[in-house]
Amino acid sequence: MGIESVSEVRSHGGVQGVYKHASSATGTDMTFAVFVPEGNRPMPVLWYLSGLTCTHANVTEKGEYRAACAEAGIIFVAPDTSPRGEAVPDDLDGAWDFGLGAGFYVDATQEPYARHYRMWSYVTEELPALVAANFPADRARQGITGHSMGGHGALTVALRHPGRFKSVSAFAPIVAPGQVPWGEKALTGYLGGDRAAWREHDAVALIEDGKRLPELLVDVGTADPFLDKELRPELLEAACAAAGIPLTLNRREGYDHSYYFISTFMADHVRWHGERLTR
Amino acid sequence: MGIESVSEVRSHGGVQGVYKHASSATGTDMTFAVFVPEGNRPMPVLWYLSGLTCTHANVTEKGEYRAACAEAGIIFVAPDTSPRGEAVPDDLDGAWDFGLGAGFYVDATQEPYARHYRMWSYVTEELPALVAANFPADRARQGITGHSMGGHGALTVALRHPGRFKSVSAFAPIVAPGQVPWGEKALTGYLGGDRAAWREHDAVALIEDGKRLPELLVDVGTADPFLDKELRPELLEAACAAAGIPLTLNRREGYDHSYYFISTFMADHVRWHGERLTR
Numbered sequence: 308m309g310i311e312s313v314s315e316v317r318s319h320g321g322v323q324g325v326y327k328h329a330s331s332a333t334g335t336d337m338t339f340a341v342f343v344p345e346g347n348r349p350m351p352v353l354w355y356l357s358g359l360t361c362t363h364a365n366v367t368e369k370g371e372y373r374a375a376c377a378e379a380g381i382i383f384v385a386p387d388t389s390p391r392g393e394a395v396p397d398d399l400d401g402a403w404d405f406g407l408g409a410g411f412y413v414d415a416t417q418e419p420y421a422r423h424y425r426m427w428s429y430v431t432e433e434l435p436a437l438v439a440a441n442f443p444a445d446r447a448r449q450g451i452t453g454h455s456m457g458g459h460g461a462l463t464v465a466l467r468h469p470g471r472f473k474s475v476s477a478f479a480p481i482v483a484p485g486q487v488p489w490g491e492k493a494l495t496g497y498l499g500g501d502r503a504a505w506r507e508h509d510a511v512a513l514i515e516d517g518k519r520l521p522e523l524l525v526d527v528g529t530a531d532p533f534l535d536k537e538l539r540p541e542l543l544e545a546a547c548a549a550a551g552i553p554l555t556l557n558r559r560e561g562y563d564h565s566y567y568f569i570s571t572f573m574a575d576h577v578r579w580h581g582e583r584l585t586r
Numbered sequence: 587m588g589i590e591s592v593s594e595v596r597s598h599g600g601v602q603g604v605y606k607h608a609s610s611a612t613g614t615d616m617t618f619a620v621f622v623p624e625g626n627r628p629m630p631v632l633w634y635l636s637g638l639t640c641t642h643a644n645v646t647e648k649g650e651y652r653a654a655c656a657e658a659g660i661i662f663v664a665p666d667t668s669p670r671g672e673a674v675p676d677d678l679d680g681a682w683d684f685g686l687g688a689g690f691y692v693d694a695t696q697e698p699y700a701r702h703y704r705m706w707s708y709v710t711e712e713l714p715a716l717v718a719a720n721f722p723a724d725r726a727r728q729g730i731t732g733h734s735m736g737g738h739g740a741l742t743v744a745l746r747h748p749g750r751f752k753s754v755s756a757f758a759p760i761v762a763p764g765q766v767p768w769g770e771k772a773l774t775g776y777l778g779g780d781r782a783a784w785r786e787h788d789a790v791a792l793i794e795d796g797k798r799l800p801e802l803l804v805d806v807g808t809a810d811p812f813l814d815k816e817l818r819p820e821l822l823e824a825a826c827a828a829a830g831i832p833l834t835l836n837r838r839e840g841y842d843h844s845y846y847f848i849s850t851f852m853a854d855h856v857r858w859h860g861e862r863l864t865r
Binding site: 317318369528562563571574 | 595596597598599602647648650652653807809840841842844845846847849850853
């Protein structure tokens, strides 16, 4: 399980690294970023799953998480959002909301995607093992967050791995992909037309079907152009209320869907995770 | 003196804007970024001049200045580093250290650059007037900083405008362009071979020739690959010592020349300026 260092740069007292490895899950090379704060000890890990069109680089450059992670002593891991490479099929029309940069954190069952689009296995099994083997990560203290499609990923991964994550949050997540255009397109393309199979990759459906989280922090911007059509946080609010999951849903006045929004509240989320990961 | 909004996005409680205007100084359209914290009052201004190859976008995306500027109530202005457009001649060999993205904050006197490469007039006259006219900027309370070539710009602009800036700092600045390869190439290309004319654009020479600053904060990384050949902070240290200019020169162990270095110490610099701009 070797990884290759693409770059390691000192920042905020720690090391911001970018690494590459041959992934058995996706059958491609995969690139991911890890920030390790200063210090020689096992540290808690915060996973950050990125949104549509992103690679590891977007949050690494624009996320403004390093100062807060350095202060809290938290390792920050940012995977890519899809397999990449010449062998990897993209959306047939080249759209940005499916295919490359849009793996939706599922293991595809449909052709031509089933061979490489296995982001569920990648972020839940292969990459956690790699991170544990190569960084001073304390697997007993993990949190997860993400943005948009990555918020969907964070919620579904956490809901389906009870006990693995001590803290779960999201920025502008897609909470019910089975009920919104981005999700319907992606789940149809990767998983096929049987909507029953989609419920395993739909946070609201998982909660309806009995999955639970101890609590949940979500921030959305009121000026997010995708709020009403794709994100629909009110569906999560209703599901959490019905299930008795304590949800803190912050509607941030005037904020949009960009990293200018995410970076504004990133330190709050990191500290919130830190309180739960270091106690 | 109209400016056109390219984008305005809410971030850290304020507004991160990008603006465009037809510049009389450069004879081209110019783009710049301004962050204005929340609040309805005149606020101090911190100018940030960027380094080689950059536009306004690098620091805007990677600089991690907004949280600190929001807290201190400081407007942050980031100009471009050169004129751009089809009419603008680049380096004849297409090098990245001259021409586009490398205006060096001088008014060129040499052909074919004299027509458009007038970044000195742009950042010292035209853009300050535009900022004053279009933003709640308190011109009596201004600070200036910059990175690498932009650190050179910040130092020379401040040294030649006594009293304009209450605070001056730099990240990894080129302190003596007349004595290093980047500077010799740029000053020859823009100003010609007469080294006497270069002294007006060389911080160490300006100090030797009697220009003064009340004090100065500089951070450099010890792992900066340009430290010994292009930056040479020891020349600034010697000049400041001889002139009695109080210089705080922080040599940061293991940091390089990138925004991973700048962003680590950006909040320190913003707070340092804030102490001097708000007292």
